[in-house]
Amino acid sequence: MRIARWTDGDQTREGIVVEDAVVPFPDEVTVAGLLAAGLDAARAVHDRMLTALAAGAARATPLDEVALLAPLVPASIRDFVAFEEHVEGVSASVDGKSEVVPEWYEAPTFYFTNPHTVRATGVVVPIPQTRRLDFELELAVIVGGVAGSTGESLDVAGAAAHIFGYTVMNDWSARDLQSREMKVRLGPAKGKDFGTTLGPWIVTADELDRYLDDEGLLAVRAEVYVGGTLVGEGLVSNMGWTFPELIAYASRNSIVVPGDVLGSGTVGNGGCLGELWGRGVDIAALEPGDEVRMVIEGVGEIVNIVGERMPAPPLPPARPRPRARHR
Template identity: 35%
Template sequence: MQWVTYDAGEGIRTGIIDGESVRGLAPGTTLEGLLSRGVETLHEAGADARRSPTEVRPLEDVKLLAPLRRPPSVRDALCFLDHLRNCNRALHRDPTLHPAWFQRPAFYFANADAIVGPYDDVPIAPGSGMFDLELEVGAVIGRGGRDLHPDTAEEHIAGFTLYNDWSARDHQQLDRAQGIGMGKSKDSAITLGPALVTVDELEPYRRDGRLALELSASVNGQELTRGCLDQMDWTFGEVLAFLSRGTDLRPGSVVGSGTVPGGCLLEHVDTPDLAGFTRWLQPGDVVSLRGEGLGETSQKVVAGQDVIPLRVLG
């Protein structure tokens, strides 16, 4: 099933896509609420939406929002090591990775209050002159757990959605200097959508045990990169096993795959021949992500708020 959160002018609703229509559930129903009661509840609600929806709307008449507007948590992993190699090459002229990257997956907690929909305008992070996109896929937890095994942890995933980890690269330099992890550089916007596509719907794309979804990103209609989800160095099963060590993964939580290699402007800073795109995002740019089986996002970048200055210590 393809679960969506939408607005048809009479309040925000949750439903499923059925062809060219949306079959909605009762007002007040949310994906977060359904998932909190278990994957079985989600499946039963989907069957209800097919059999006896509260409303049916043409898809073209509704505005699709982020399917999960306020998930319990958002974590972003880094599963494609070539993305990091490319970034290191652009920043330091050296693609070599520290041995730690091969010992365990890396992740950080992202801002669940910064989620935007798949067609919403995205303001540039305040004060940033190096605003960037990141092409990712988000896994949504359907069944909670702790200390999961990497061989079975993917069974806890309810479905997947496109994920754009908007990034302020100039702010990121200060975050790194402070040494306590990602901060304001990753705090302004996270795109989810257009739908939460359940695992069973994506089974035709599975190859050798992995989802082989073709993914791409473009800016102003010009393709930036193209890749495949099955090229992850760390699998979602391994990531979820690591994330759940000594802590609970809650239903509805989102875990990002990390950036598909080539899926951000930073990776192309010194290699314009790869995409012909040699600058950072500016107001008016249109950024689109596409994912096989997942749909497409399309968002306009707009000017951000002016920075209210802080005093400088010392």
């Protein structure tokens, strides 16, 4: 099952994708509502809609006649760094030394990014004042509701039950801004929060079950193209942790809720330019007008054009203070 959001003229609609067309939900159904209700409820709605479509009681609109939106409004976005190969390459580009620190193996690390700057496939993505613009090719998992579960401190089996589906994710990155702020040992922040692409739709978990290997990892191929040229490719099953393990860790002493998005982190072997730079590949940073296309087997593809650099109001540097203890 594929679940999407789109604009049709001046109206925003939500529904399912059937072959090469979209079919709107009945009036009482929403993406957010289905995520909260869980996969079984979503399947029931899907079956009901197919019956209505076959009977002529529902209308399908060709995909090429609508503009897809991001397939959900995320409750939050956590982005992990789950590929060892990616860490090796990026560490060399940042520190000049290719390494994976021992702490990486101990637990899956993530950061929170901005759910309010999510972009859809097909749109131009405005960027900050950066000369080191990069992409990050990722598969994201979408959390759904489970009856009787609060989403708190889940074990791996409980976390697996919360997997509603998957979507393609591009974690846009301004590497020069990111490098500066990471030297303060906090972040990333402004190097990331200007844009994340999600799409083209949510593919429900059952659609990808056939790709699960013996370790519970998704053996799907992921590719990224810049201007039509393949620059990175890999298997999502090269992750150091499964998606249920990522969700379980995210929920530890915390909570995950329906609509949360968890990114896998950058797929290794050229899933971002930073990794290629670290491996000595001579490839230019992204510039306005560049096209970035990402394809993940069994899920779909997203395409964006890099927009113009956005001017930002000036901000003064920190004021040196005398460190007085009394007025």
